[in-house]
Amino acid sequence: MEDFIEQMRNDHREFDKGNLEGYFGNEPFDLFTKWYSDAFISQPEPNAFVLSTAGLNNFPSSRILYLKELLDKKFIFYTNYKSQKGKELHLNPKAGMLFFWPGLQRQVRIEGIVEKVSEEISNDYFKSRPRGSQIGAWASSQSEFLNDRSDLEKNVEKYAKKFPRGVPRPPHWGGYELTPLLIEFWQGRPSRLHDRIIFEWYGNEWKAYRKNP
Numbered sequence: 001m002e003d004f005i006e007q008m009r010n011d012h013r014e015f016d017k018g019n020l021e022g023y024f025g026n027e028p029f030d031l032f033t034k035w036y037s038d039a040f041i042s043q044p045e046p047n048a049f050v051l052s053t054a055g056l057n058n059f060p061s062s063r064i065l066y067l068k069e070l071l072d073k074k075f076i077f078y079t080n081y082k083s084q085k086g087k088e089l090h091l092n093p094k095a096g097m098l099f100f101w102p103g104l105q106r107q108v109r110i111e112g113i114v115e116k117v118s119e120e121i122s123n124d125y126f127k128s129r130p131r132g133s134q135i136g137a138w139a140s141s142q143s144e145f146l147n148d149r150s151d152l153e154k155n156v157e158k159y160a161k162k163f164p165r166g167v168p169r170p171p172h173w174g175g176y177e178l179t180p181l182l183i184e185f186w187q188g189r190p191s192r193l194h195d196r197i198i199f200e201w202y203g204n205e206w207k208a209y210r211k212n213p
């Protein structure tokens with residue numbers, strides 16, 4: 001057997017960095033904020049998460065994005081509305097978000113309903129981006145077939161000329177907000193007896209319960 005396969009099979013590392021013993025809040029945002037701040041000071045790419053969507057064909061598709069804000073208990077990220085994920089969210093506005101902070105042996109799984117943020121919020125954020133990224137948002141038809149990289153570079157030149165000073169936000173680029181209906185906190189524990197605490201939204205309140213690991 002290849003060495004690395006052998007190593008994968010024999011890697012029985014322990015999870016021993018903490019626990020959620022006795023933890024039951026009334027709502028999940030305090031704990032999310034606490035875990036996020038722990039990740040922020042100790043983990044690479046703390047705001048990177050996996051976004052999973054599924055369009056009409058029901059095939060899930062996943063990719064990494066950056067969380068940009070947690071506003072009014074909604075998780076905000078930015079992308080191209082015409083991208084694959086944008087099209088899928090248009091057809092089916094349900095999505096999963098997954099954060100993994102390996103050094104803390106924690107994952108947070110979020111499921112919810114996604115909507116576009118207001119134009120003002122998207123405009124404000126777009127303005128704060130570096131010029132190169134702003135031009136890129138015009139130049140790249142995200143997720144569309146690209147015949148040759150030079151076509152993309154030509155597009156960059158074209159929009160750099162078109163917008164010599166300020167770059168307006170392209171109408172196809174902006175934010176989404178995910179309103180969570182479920183948030184699961186997972187803390188690794190020894191012998192695979194991990195802690196899982198799930199907060200589920202029941203229309204007017206959060207209920208917390210445990211699941212077997």
Ligand SMILES: Cc1cc2nc3c(=O)[nH]c(=O)nc-3n(C[C@H](O)[C@H](O)[C@H](O)COP(=O)(O)O)c2cc1C
Pocket residue numbers: 045048061062063064065066067077078079080083084085086142143
């Ligand atoms: C660390 C990291 C952060 C990323 N952040 C974003 C992001 O915030 N917005 C975005 O549209 N794509 C981001 N991407 C690129 C996406 O993973 C993906 O390739 C792109 O959005 C196209 O996805 P789609 O074709 O499924 O729509 C990021 C990729 C990585 C690896």
